[in-house]
Amino acid sequence: MFAVLCTLSLAVPLFGPRVAAVLASGVLLGAYVVTDGPLFDLLAYPGDYEDSRLYGLITFVLAGVALGLMATATSMPVAVFVGTLLLVGYGNLGEQLVRLRTEQSVVRLATFCLAGIVAAVAGQAAAHSFGGNSAASAIPVLVFLSASGALLAALLRDILLRSDDPIVVLSVGLLLWLLAELEPTIGASEVVIALAVTAAFGYASYALETASIAGMLTGVLLGLLTIVLGGYGWFAVLISFFAIGGLSTKFRYDRKQSLGVAEDNNGARGSGNVLGNAAVALVAVLGYAASDAGFLPREPELFLFAFAGSIATAMSDTLSSEIGSVFEQPRLITTLEPVDPGTDGGVTWQGExxxxxxxxVVAGLAYGLFPDVEVVGAAIIVAAGIAGMTVDSLLGATLEGTLLGNQGVNFLATLSGALVAAFLVLSFALFG
Known part of the structure; x- marks a missing residue:
């Protein structure tokens, strides 16, 4: 039934916003009037029974209406609106059908993504056709948009509750709008290869227990966006952090457990950890794409150095923590006093x-993969990584546990690394 309701979004490109508004009003009125009976049981979220009101459906429809208003009153493509609703509706339908046969999380997750991608591509193509435009040439871009939206939706559904689908709808719609504005150029074979590569790395991280399901989804989404908007060189730098950083959590894991400094879940990193270390890198990729498309005045190469500086920081911080924690007693970075292993802000010379x-390692990869990164550029990336690692330790010793959590510290540290790299590049361009 929810998939059918999402299909009503096609009324916008078929009949126009007025007819769609009438349909949405009818659904909202019906959701408010129906308070019990078989139809109520069919549409009710678990929390709806307490007040005998279909609040879950009402908020879902309102989220769709908000997205529809954006599509008719702003520059958001109508195809994005249609694709978003069909993605969430039919992705959920596919997941629920598979749930009848298996409870394996990875299988249900893959089914949600596949069903959502197929439905979103079909919906966007139909919207293009209804608008008098040919959708055939745009299929690779539609697949990229649909895959990105499906990964974000699956991630949010894993983190949030099923009743939070309105949040999922709005978040996916805004992401697809942003990506559509960037007008990525990608061919059919390129998008297939990008999806295959990122999915393979994501599943490998899950199978090796270096990432949870949410962490895997986050990594795959970041990887896909990095390949399409940046390129495989950017992806190689990003994946080096995930691969080396993930394996470093397994380094002398028994020793870390005995010291009480081991990562939870056998070292599998969740979405918060992945985003804390890679959110700045993602912003740099988006900034590069926006600059390359003419939306930002800065040279795209500046965002490349910001990206590399943030990844160098994440790599430095992860290796210093995971390797340095198993050696001799750490010392607090602010006072050099001996502290217990695992103390925020504690450092060892081995970790440094x-x-x-x-x-x-990150600087070497950037030097080998990007012509714009020469010897001086590689030195700048190393300096940015060390600076960001130091900021992480200083924040850990002063603010972590009171004003900041671990993910907040990671975010600010990688931001510091990105800013240091950008500042040094600009300074060298001006005075070098």
Whole structure:
């Protein structure tokens, strides 16, 4: 029934916003009037029974209406509106059908994504056709948009509750709008390869227990956006952090458990950890695409260095923590007093060397993959990684646990690394 209701979104490109508004009003009125009986049981979320009101359906429809208003009153493409609703509705339908046969989370997740992608591509193509435009040439871009939306929707559904689908609808719609505005250029074979590569790396991280399901989804989404908007060189730098950082959590894991400093879930990193370390990198990728498309005045290469600086910081911080924590007693970075292992802001000389090595690995990859990163550029990336790692330790010793959580510290540290890299590049361009 929810999939059918989402299909009503096609009324906008078929009949116009007025007819769609009448349909939405009818659904909202019906949702408010129906308070019990078989239809209520069919549409009710678990929390709806307490007040005998279909609040879940009402908020879902209102989210769709809000997205529809954006599509008719702003520059949001109508195809994005239609694709978003069909993605969530039919993705959920596919997941529920598979749930009848298996409770395996990965299988249900894959089914949601596949069903959502197919429905979103079909919906966007139909909207293009209804508008008098040919959809055939746009299919690769539609697949990219649909896959990105499906991954974000699956991630949010894993983190939130099923009754939070209105949040999912709005978040996916806004992401697809942003990506559509960037007008990515990608061919059919390119999008297939990008999806295959990112899905393979994502599943490998889950199978090796270096990432939870939410962490896997976050990594796959970041990887897909990085490949399409940046390129495979950007992806290689990003994946180096996920691969080396993930494996470093397994380094002497028994020793870390005995010291009480091991990552939870056997070292599998969740979405919060992934986003805390890679959110700045994602913004840099989007900034690069926006600058390359002429939306931002800065040179795209500046965002490349910001990206590399943030990844160098994430790599440095992860290696310094995971490797340095198993050696001799750490010292607080602000006072150099001995502290217990796992104390926020505690550092060891072995960890510092591991962190420098991590930044050097990222700089070496950037130097080999990007012509714009010469020897000076590689040195800038190493310096940015070390600076960001130091900021992480300082924040850990002063603000973590009171004003900031671990993910907040990671975010600010990677932001510092990105800003240091950008500042040094600008300074060298002006005075070098």
């Amino acid at each position: 060397l591991a962190g420098i090595a991590g930044a050097t």
